[in-house]
Amino acid sequence: MNREQYLQRLAAALGKLSPAERDEILADYRAYFDDAAADGRSEADVCAALGEPERLARELTAERKLADWEADKSPANMKQALGALAGLGLLNVLLAFPYLFLLTWLGSLWLGAVGLLIAGVVITGSWASHSAFGWPSLDNIVVNDSGIGPWLIAAGPRDGQPPRLNIEGEHGESVRIEPDPASGKLVIEARDGDEHFRLERDASGNLAQLHIRDGAGSVELSGLQKASSGSVLVLGLVLTVLGLIGSVLGWKVLRWVWQGTGRWLRWQQRLVAGEAAVR
Structure with missing residues (x-):
């Protein structure tokens, strides 16, 4: 495989990146081939040292998606980063499932607590409105x-x-x-x-x-x-307190897990890099 064939396959495999990112990567590897040629290395040797262009493209895509997530820790960027890492091998897909399950479970619990809080506030507010204005009727x-x-x-x-x-x-x-x-x-x-x-x-x-x-x-x-007016107040206050405690604790746990996501994703990337080095 020569230089142009390698770069063509690499460009095709970088389809998940934006055109600007793809052009930047291709420019870097053209410069890499130029430097290797100046040192007397053949194009075939450089291609062999770089490995399969499709594998290299998956690693570069994962690196870019990780950088995007670290710059903006949004759910959409995390999804793309996980998808890019999952494309590196079956092991990464299996390792992603427990983490995604934990994140989904914690998020569901937090949303449930928020729902209790909203219900408690609405019921307590209805009791206050009924006591002050007679509306809504109980x-x-x-x-x-x-x-x-x-x-x-x-x-x-x-x-x-x-x-x-x-x-x-x-x-x-x-x-x-x-x-x-x-x-x-x-x-x-x-x-x-x-x-x-x-x-x-x-x-x-x-x-x-x-x-x-x-x-x-x-x-x-x-x-x-x-x-009775008292039973509605008690129910509203109980739901409000339970929802408030659950919402605050759930949010703190979610933030802790979210902050640890970067370390977990980087560990996944290092694991894949180690597997590639062994092969």
Whole structure:
């Protein structure tokens, strides 16, 4: 292989880099060939010393992507750096999986804590607004202390009657909304084979009964009490405190892992360089 053939293959293998980066690398290796020729080395010897141009291109791409990530530690740059390192060999792909799983797991926990914090702030703010202005009303909120299902359940509007609805499907599925103007009771029911859902609201607007069956088991809730102002405040404060603690701790752990990413990526690169030297 001569100089021009080597540089053509190297340019083709550097396709993941920008044209400016590719031109800069090719200029460096043209200068390298010129210096080698001045020292009396043949083009074939230089090509053999450099190794396969495709392998060299993968190593150069990984180096550039690592430099981009170190300059701007964004998720997009980290993804590109991991992809470039993974292209160097199967071992790097296997080593990347545990790290990516850890990062995803920590990120999911942190997002969950942020969600708790937001929910707590919203519930606490709703309690404060209700206490000061009477809005939003707590009359249609049910506290579910059964340990099954959501903690808070909206019982539906008390004023006015919803329309009557009865839909029958061709295969036995059905949906029914049945208000009773005389008693004020409302039944919402849906069936699909062995699956059955029934919600019943009494005349006062309270959730009287909730029944869910999926063929293998069933859940039934009844006698649920309307939320008191104190129970809404306690729930809001608990969620706020738990969410705040989880968000702060989760963010610190994520920052620590994120800062260690550079060392981990560089270790991957040194590992690959060592494997290449052995070969």
